[in-house]
Amino acid sequence: MSIVLGENRYGKAETRLVRVSRDGDTHSLIDFTVGVALSGDLAATHLTGDNAGVLPTDTMKNTVYAFAKEHGAGEPEEFALLLARHFVTSQPQVRAARVSVESFGWERLGPHSFQRRGDHTRTAVVTVTVEQTEVISGVTGLTLLNSTASEFHGFVRDKYTTLPETTDRILATAVDARWRHLTDDADWAKSFEGALDALIKGFVNTYSHSLQQTLFSMGSHVLRTRDEIAEIRLVLPNKHHYLADLSPFDLTNDNEVFIAGDRPYGLIEGTVTRDDVPEALTAWYQ
Known part of the structure; x- marks a missing residue:
């Protein structure tokens, strides 16, 4: 050896x-x-x-x-x-x-x-x-929340599944996004602000049936609006919010009072890319 x-x-x-x-x-x-x-x-x-x-x-x-x-x-x-x-x-x-x-x-x-x-x-x-030269821009810690317009149902169930289906939930995440530029010469400030705005609008304007769907919508909005970006990698933790049980107090909780969960949490990751972009110089996905 x-x-x-x-x-x-x-x-x-x-x-x-x-x-x-x-x-x-x-x-x-x-x-x-x-x-x-x-x-x-x-x-x-x-x-x-x-x-x-x-x-x-x-x-x-x-x-x-x-x-x-x-x-x-x-x-x-x-x-x-x-x-x-x-x-x-x-x-x-x-x-x-x-x-x-x-x-x-x-x-x-x-x-x-x-x-x-x-x-x-x-x-x-x-x-x-x-x-070669490669430029990857990004943002971390961008915390976003929709108080409605999010559902989660129709998922796989087995003997260990206890999660109830829902047609109205809070969807919250802390965005970690990185995007690869097509060139090494751009208006970096304008590009960053434009990509950030597109990420936020993609989140706000998506009626979500899963956080995976929201991820793809956010990434797609960035690529549609920013021609200088080749692809975008998103890591989205699902910041769970659980309905507080108010029944011991004879109170009805109509999607109003929640417990903000800390951990564990779901973690959704994915890359949204153009189909004609050059191969990345580095293994930047990792």
Whole structure:
């Protein structure tokens, strides 16, 4: 039996970056968490401990901060592209760079005052190789709820099934979505806001017979309205709401009082794609 080194990469995780842009008395704020991962001709450090090809992860962290000063942070996709291209072009042993960015929003309260926005987190993942570039944008923690217009019935039943069928239920989820762009050159801010708006409208305007149906409707709405997006991957936890039993108090619960369940929960995952898009550069579905 022979033992060989498989796929590998290394990098700097969760570099926290806050960039203040000062335009007179009016400031703007960028708040990123940046991850860098490099792969390429790096077997020697694993096999023999030879670090001749290893760019220190501390250097990656320093590069994030230096680039924020030299280039500004801008949109998360734009910043990730700058970093990834730098590592591939400046390090001959590096064949691919993957840069991920979590972007935390702040609402302006005044010229230099801000309040952290907590309703969702914007994400971007850029992979640059010597041959190709791939940009994946996304959002996490987008919590949505329909108080009606949702049913669930006609499902498989076996001896362990106790769930009653329903024709009127609360449908709630916390959206984790990632979408792959057809090019590496877009109006990133406009694209993100458009995709986010399409996701929300797809949820709001779908009469749901299953969360799976809602997932496909949301993804389809994004692709119909955003020509620059090739495909979208959605992960939707089913945030269960159970009717509270008010009968001990001689009260009727007419779909008004609910227990918000924590766990366990259903988890629905799927990809909605155009039928003519190029193959993904990375196994980004995972």
